[in-house]
Amino acid sequence: MPLNDYLIVAGVLFTIGVAGVLLRRNLIVVYMSLEIMFNAVNLGFVAVSNYLNLVDGVIFVIFIMVVAAAEAAIALGISIALFRVKGTIDIDSFDELKL
Amino acid sequence: MEILFYIFSILIIYSSIMVVASKSPLTSALYLILSFFxxxxxxxxxDMQFIAAMxxxxxAGAIMVLVVLVIMLLNLEKYKNIKTDMHQKFISxxxxxxxxxEIALFILTGAGRKPTGIFTSEVIKRVGNTQVIGEFLFTKYIFPFEISSILLxxxxxxxxxxxxxxx
Structure with a gap:
């Protein structure tokens, strides 16, 4: 398959993830849309490094997986702490910093 | 190979749309697991079997178990019917x-670089997938590897x- 087809699929996935982050209000669903965006970037990295006959892109994918695992622990801990304080994880209810 | 690519593309785009569009967070989590697979x-x-296993x-193993556990822990049934206002929908x-x-223009007009590396899929198949990745990870990228342990x-x-x- 040519490289452009993989990049088109990755672009469509990234755009779906952006739409999820902007449109949804549940904190867990926003986090899952972030995971879709991570996965789109991973697909792009692997496709490009397969096309250029390099391995460096695959190493980047491993580091992105490490960051995603750390982010999962932190984000879900934050959502549990917020739920304990507010009783909801609707992101519009966290507006203490609003002027 | 081509038919597999099209089947996978349709499946992953459908499941990602369902992650964003479905009402219940648990349905979103299950569709997200499908898209990971x-x-x-x-x-x-x-030709990257090691990354597929990872x-x-x-x-699909570690992170999604955590997400499903948190969904179970937080009682979200009360907050299902919160509607978004038109302002937010328009801007987003x-x-x-x-x-x-932007992405489509970048992909369609991007300059085609020629392949430069030596790791063609024949070389990777002969040496072994995990060995190539391990050699790169523990020689050239050893410093980011140590930094990522501190991050964890x-x-x-x-x-x-x-x-x-x-x-």
């Missing part, structure tokens, strides 16, 4: 369209502090 299939047809182990639709056009330690301590009863 399909992405592992993409890695297999791109994808299933780390994402605008951003969405601009981003999509910080994440453990941070998650403990957030989940504690009193700060």
């Amino acid at each position: 399909v992405l592992a299939g993409f890695y297999v047809i791109l 994808q299933i182990l780390v994402y 639709g605008l951003i969405f369209m601009v981003l999509f056009v 330690l910080v994440a453990i301590i941070g998650a403990y502090l957030f989940a504690k009863k009193r700060f």
Whole structure:
């Protein structure tokens, strides 16, 4: 398959993830849309490094997986702490910093 | 190979749309697991079996178990019917369209670089997938590897502090 087809699929996935982050209000669903965006970037990295006959892109994918695992622990801990304080994880209810 | 690519593309785009569009967070989580498995299939047809196994182990195994556990822990049934206002929908639709056009233009007009590396799929198949990745990870990228271990330690301590009863 040519490289452009993989990049088109990755672009469509990234755009779906952006739409999820902007449109949804549940904190867990926003986090899952972030995971879709991570996965789109991973697909792009692997496709490009397969096309250029390099391995460096695959190493980047491993580091992105490490960051995603750390982010999962932190984000879900934050959502549990917020739920304990507010009783909801609707992101519009966290507006203490609003002027 | 071609037919597999099209099947995987349709499946992953459908499941990602369902992650964003479905009402219940648990349905979103299950569709997200499906999209992780399909992405592992993409890695297999791109000759990266090690990354496919890592994808299933780390994402579909570890991270999604954590997400489903948190959904179970938080009682979200009361907050299902919160509707978004038109203002937010308009602005996010605008951003969405601009981003999509940007990505499409970048892909369609991007300059075609020629392949430069020596790791063609024949070389990777002969040497072995895991060995190639391991050699790169422990020689050229050893410093980011050590840094990522510190990042994981910080994440453990941070998650403990957030989940504690009193700060």
